[in-house]
Amino acid sequence: MKRILSVVAIMILAASLLPIQGQAALRGSFAPISNGDPLIRGKFAPVLRGGITTGSGTAASPRRSRWLSFVTPSTIFGSESVGEIWIYRNTDQASAPGIDLLPVPMLRDGNGIVSYIDPEWSKDGKWLAYVQTDNNVTQSNIYVQQYNTVTSSGDAPTFGNQPLGSPILIADGSGGLHPRHPAFNSTATQIAYDSDAFGSSIDLWTVDVVLDATLHTGVVNESSRTRHQLGLEGSVAGELLLNTKAEFKPAYSPDNTKLAFVSNRLGVFQIYIVTLTASGLGESTVGVEPTPALVTKDNPGWSSDGLEVYYDAPSNEDPANPQDIWKITLATGQKCNMFIDLAGDVDANISQYTNPTRDGVLYNEFVFISQAAGFGVQIWRGQSVYSCTPPLFAQVQISPSLVDLNAPAAADTFYTLRVSYPQSVRNLGYICRPPNNGGEGVRMRRSIIASPTVLGQSLQGYPVDPAFDCTTMADEIEYGTQGGSFADPYWGLPSVNCEQFFGDPYIGVFSTVYGFWRMEYDTTGGTSDGPGKNHAIVDIIPRRRINNRIVALGLLNKYVPITYRHYTNVTGRQFLGFAYLQLVRSNYGGAGSIVMRQNYPNPFNPMTKIQWAQDKPGRVNVRVFNVRGELVKTIADTWYPKGEHTVAWNGETQNGGKASSGVYYVRTSALGSNDVVKAVLAR
Numbered sequence: 001m002k003r004i005l006s007v008v009a010i011m012i013l014a015a016s017l018l019p020i021q022g023q024a025a026l027r028g029s030f031a032p033i034s035n036g037d038p039l040i041r042g043k044f045a046p047v048l049r050g051g052i053t054t055g056s057g058t059a060a061s062p063r064r065s066r067w068l069s070f071v072t073p074s075t076i077f078g079s080e081s082v083g084e085i086w087i088y089r090n091t092d093q094a095s096a097p098g099i100d101l102l103p104v105p106m107l108r109d110g111n112g113i114v115s116y117i118d119p120e121w122s123k124d125g126k127w128l129a130y131v132q133t134d135n136n137v138t139q140s141n142i143y144v145q146q147y148n149t150v151t152s153s154g155d156a157p158t159f160g161n162q163p164l165g166s167p168i169l170i171a172d173g174s175g176g177l178h179p180r181h182p183a184f185n186s187t188a189t190q191i192a193y194d195s196d197a198f199g200s201s202i203d204l205w206t207v208d209v210v211l212d213a214t215l216h217t218g219v220v221n222e223s224s225r226t227r228h229q230l231g232l233e234g235s236v237a238g239e240l241l242l243n244t245k246a247e248f249k250p251a252y253s254p255d256n257t258k259l260a261f262v263s264n265r266l267g268v269f270q271i272y273i274v275t276l277t278a279s280g281l282g283e284s285t286v287g288v289e290p291t292p293a294l295v296t297k298d299n300p301g302w303s304s305d306g307l308e309v310y311y312d313a314p315s316n317e318d319p320a321n322p323q324d325i326w327k328i329t330l331a332t333g334q335k336c337n338m339f340i341d342l343a344g345d346v347d348a349n350i351s352q353y354t355n356p357t358r359d360g361v362l363y364n365e366f367v368f369i370s371q372a373a374g375f376g377v378q379i380w381r382g383q384s385v386y387s388c389t390p391p392l393f394a395q396v397q398i399s400p401s402l403v404d405l406n407a408p409a410a411a412d413t414f415y416t417l418r419v420s421y422p423q424s425v426r427n428l429g430y431i432c433r434p435p436n437n438g439g440e441g442v443r444m445r446r447s448i449i450a451s452p453t454v455l456g457q458s459l460q461g462y463p464v465d466p467a468f469d470c471t472t473m474a475d476e477i478e479y480g481t482q483g484g485s486f487a488d489p490y491w492g493l494p495s496v497n498c499e500q501f502f503g504d505p506y507i508g509v510f511s512t513v514y515g516f517w518r519m520e521y522d523t524t525g526g527t528s529d530g531p532g533k534n535h536a537i538v539d540i541i542p543r544r545r546i547n548n549r550i551v552a553l554g555l556l557n558k559y560v561p562i563t564y565r566h567y568t569n570v571t572g573r574q575f576l577g578f579a580y581l582q583l584v585r586s587n588y589g590g591a592g593s594i595v596m597r598q599n600y601p602n603p604f605n606p607m608t609k610i611q612w613a614q615d616k617p618g619r620v621n622v623r624v625f626n627v628r629g630e631l632v633k634t635i636a637d638t639w640y641p642k643g644e645h646t647v648a649w650n651g652e653t654q655n656g657g658k659a660s661s662g663v664y665y666v667r668t669s670a671l672g673s674n675d676v677v678k679a680v681l682a683r
Contacts, residue, residue, distance in 0.1 A: 029572025030340050030382040031092040033367065035375040037102055039072045041080065042377035045118065046070040046367040047349045048090065051125025052149055052160065055355075059429065059571070062355040065090050066151065067159060068367055069106060069119045069128070070379055079112025082135050085119050085128075087159045090367070090381065106147070106161045107132075118142075118181050122188040123352060125149060125160075126213050129170065129182035129191060139173035142182045142193055144209070146216050165216025170207065171195060179205070181249045185256040190224075192259055194248035197227075202246040204228040204261055206276070228259075228280040230272075241265060247272075249299060253306045254352075260288070260300035260309055268294045271311050273330075288328050289335075293317040297326075301350040303364050307331065310366065312346045315339055325368055327384050336388035340372035340380070357571045358429035361389050386572030394432070394577035395420045396564045401579070405547065405556075405593060405673075406586045413543045417579060419564060420536040425575075430568070432536055539564075544597050550583050551595045552613035552644040557584050585673075592616035592671025599649075599666060603680035607650045610635065612668045612675065617641045620670040624649060624679070627663055640670075651681055658683075 034043055048065040057063035068090045074082040085107040107116035107130060118131040126146055133140035146164040151157065170191055171179035179195040192206045208224035211217075230247065232238035250259045253273075260273050270292050274285045288300075288309050296319070298312040308329050315321035315337060322344035327336045339345060348368040356362055363383040370380045397418045421432050550560055562579045585593055597611040610622060622636040633654050636647045649666070651659050661683045667676045 029384075029386045029567075030370075030372070030380055032370075032373065032375055032378055032380050033068075033090065033092065034070075034088060034103070034379040035373075037088075039075075039086070039103060040376070041073040041075065043379050044071045044083075044369060044377075045347055046369065046379045047119050047121055048351050048367055049087070049121045049125045049160070050123045050352050052151060053353065054090075057353065057355060059356050059358040062365065062571075063353045064355075064365055064381075065125070065351060065353070067125075068349075068379070069121065070103075071117050071119065074108070074112045074115075076110075076112030079135060082109065082112050082115040083117040084108035085116045085130060087161050088379070089157075089159070092381070104159050104161050107145075120182050120184060122184045122211075123186050124188065127184070127188055127211055129184060131180055131182070133173075133178075137178065139176050140178045140180060141169060141173045142171040142179045142191075143167040144170055144182075144191070144211070144218060146211070146213060168209075168211075168218035168220070170209065170220060171205070183250050183252055183259075185252045186254060187256070190256070192250040192252065194246075194250065194261075199243055201243045202248050203242070204230070204247045204250050204259060204274070206280075224278075226278070226280040228274060228276065228283060230274050230285045231283045232285075233281055251300045251302060253302050254304060255306060260302065262298055262300065266292075266294070269296045269298060271297050271300045271309060273309070288330065290333060295319050298323075299347055301348055301366070303327075303350060304352050304354050310348050310350055312348070315342060325366070325382070327388060336384060338382065338384055338387040340370055340382075343371040343373075345370040345372070345380070355571075357385055357389075357568075357573050359392070359573070361385055361571075361573070363571070383571070386567055386574060389574065391565070391574035391576035392425050392428070392430070393422060394425070394564065394566070394575040395422060396562070396577035396579040398562055398579035398581055402582050402584070403543070403547070404584050404586050405595065414540045415543055415546060415581075417539040417541065417562070417564060418536060419539060419566070419577065421575070430573070430575075542598075544595065546581070547583060547595045548597050548611070548613045548644065550581070551593050551615045552642075554615045554642060555583070556593055556615055558582065592618055592673060594620070594668055594670050594673045594675055596666070596668050596675040596677050598677050599679045603682040605651070605682050607648050608679055609646050609648055610666050610668070610677075610679075611644065611646045613644045614640065614642060614670055616671055618671045620645070620668060622647055622666065622668050624659075625665045625667060626659075627665075632659055632664060635666075649679075651683075 047069050049067040049069060050065055052066045053063050054066050055061040055063040066089070067087050069085055069087045071083045072086055073080045074084055076082070084105060086103045086105050088103040089101050091101060106128070109115070113134060115133045115135060116130055117133065120129040121127070126149060127144050128147055129142060129144045131140050131142055145167045147160050148162045148164055149160050151160070170182065171193055173179055177195060177197050179193050179197070181194050183192045188209070188211055190206055190208050192204060194202050195205050196202050197205070206226050206228065208221040210219045210221070229242060232242040245263055245265045247261050247263045249262045251261070252259060258273050258275050260271060262269050263272050271288045272285050273288060274283050277283050295314050295317050301310045302308070303310070308327050310325060310327050312323045313326050315324045322342060323346045324337055324339040325345050325348045326338065328334065346369050348366045351365045354362050354364060363385050365381055365383045367379055367381050369377060371377055372380065399416045419432055421430060546562070550556065559580045559582050562581055564577045564579065565574060567574045592615055594612055594614045599608045599610050601608055612620070614620065617640065619638065620636060620640045621634070623634050624632040626632050631654065633649065633652060635649050653659050659681055661681055664679045664681060665676050666679050667674060
């Protein structure tokens with residue numbers, strides 16, 4: 001362990017000395033941006049700054065905005081409701097950030113009185129629109145300010161946070177009005193916003209502006225300021241609906257002819273699209289969904305081609321679930337739900353730049369707010385490839401493929417899965433190799449399914465999600481022999497331990513003592529890529545994990561598909577393959593089967609969990625014996641239904657005393673079958 005920690009320390013030190021480079025995502029195509037910075041109070045409303053970019057726009061080097069801005073609460077005690085606008089480098093924070101990755105302020109009040117919120121950049125990245133208000137939001141004003149676009153000063157990087165000229169008032173909130181949520185059209189000649197300037201309703205407004213980036217000045221054309229009627233004018237019912245409902249959070253389509261917005265005209269907030277007219281009259285409005293689910297939707301944004309709209313909505317459109325990022329294709333109404341950890345993902349801001357995967361799938365990145373991975377409220381970057389694009393085919397072989405549960409086997413016996421790609425997939429530019437070997441490596445996940453109707457059922461019975469699995473990193477961090485280097489954009493990943501994200505004893509990096517999954521690399525038949533990069537990975541999985549699940553599902557003596565899903569490190573392009581496994585019991589005779597998992601934790605103090613699965617209901621006896629075969633404790637002796645079950649042992653003996661440190665055997669018997677695991681008590 002000391003050697004491992006020293007490797008991690010060296011890598012973190014090197015991170016502060018290296019230039020910025022792309023790094024692999026942590027959750028499929030999802031990567032945290034802001035974890036590790038000193039702004040611990042949360043972040044909101046991230047917005048990409050266009051115009052200044054990094055990357056060439058290829059699969060290996062996605063083009064992305066160099067910077068993004070966001071809102072964070074004031075650090076002044078008692079003024080936490082006051083917002084500040086900061087700017088950040090748009091780069092992954094999967095490993096320790098360098099000093100030039102820390103955010104810097106753009107708009108903040110040192111007294112904690114004036115609040116700055118709702119940032120929005122023009123497409124060319126020169127102008128920032130924002131809302132200025134106070135702690136009590138008694139009124140608000142919309143301003144536009146020009147900022148410099150210099151990326152460095154000498155050897156020191158800059159963030160373009162120096163204002164040029166003076167703020168330009170776009171919408172005046174004097175008298176207690178609240179114009180909010182400014183949005184630029186693509187040419188920065190018009191700004192849309194919402195306001196309560198017309199009675200009690202919140203309405204969509206637009207106003208034309210002339211911005212001079214040379215003189216750092218701007219002029220607002222007051223005669224162009226328009227309240228949009230959304231096609232509801234001309235009737236009493238329409239006017240009543242317009243004046244009693246809210247329309248807010250406008251977003252321009254790429255061709256500037258339409259606005260997506262949020263409204264509660266059906267009682268529940270939904271996303272609508274209005275086709276604009278200069279006068280605001282005679283407009284047509286449609287919902288993004290012909291028959292929407294009546295759950296709250298928020299924060300609309302457009303894809304760069306104008307064919308899709310992104311928004312927030314509850315996961316699976318269940319109001320009891322946390323919010324996720326969704327995408328709908330306007331022509332077909334097809335929707336896609338994107339999520340990380342079911343932790344709540346909101347405020348997606350869509351990049352204007354389109355990038356391809358290696359096989360030509362086009363996508364827009366977006367930044368958003370999430371509480372995934374236990375990092376707190378942070379800014380993440382992602383895109384829809386992982387969740388919304390059908391997977392490519394992978395070849396999977398499992399060995400052994402036929403296992404007799406009555407045959408003697410060592411407790412640490414493993415299944416071996418060899419994963420590779422057919423030539424058709426390799427021709428697309430994909431190589432099946434670990435992420436730290438350079439290029440766009442892959443991460444692995446495996447699951448057991450009973451039939452295609454339950455595709456995606458995981459080994460634990462939970463829905464499969466895009467949670468990251470770092471089993472592919474074990475060899476790199478332990479031995480450093482698989483070609484990773486500081487010049488490799490994926491080098492930083494091995495410093496992350498899966499256990500801190502999941503707390504799952506069966507997913508880990510540093511040890512196989514407790515039945516952790518581990519990964520080895522197929523180094524046979526090397527190609528021009530070199531040893532360990534020859535289009536195949538060998539995955540070693542403890543048998544207990546799989547056997548337990550098959551028995552719990554009642555699939556003994558049947559062919560069970562092992563679904564092997566994995567995805568590329570950068571774009572999250574999915575791959576899917578199947579291998580088939582059959583568990584049998586010789587002399588089955590209609591009796592039941594029981595299979596234990598390794599107890600966890602192990603070694604333990606003061607308590608460990610004991611898990612087993614049974615394929616039939618029946619009376620189960622769970623007992624603990626010492627190394628002399630003497631009974632120490634009967635933990636359970638009762639009837640259980642078919643399925644998976646868990647009991648706990650707290651180290652007590654049969655008479656209520658405390659068992660001493662040492663090795664113990666936990667034996668589970670039922671249905672004419674039994675199984676044993678070795679447990680270690682360390683007081």
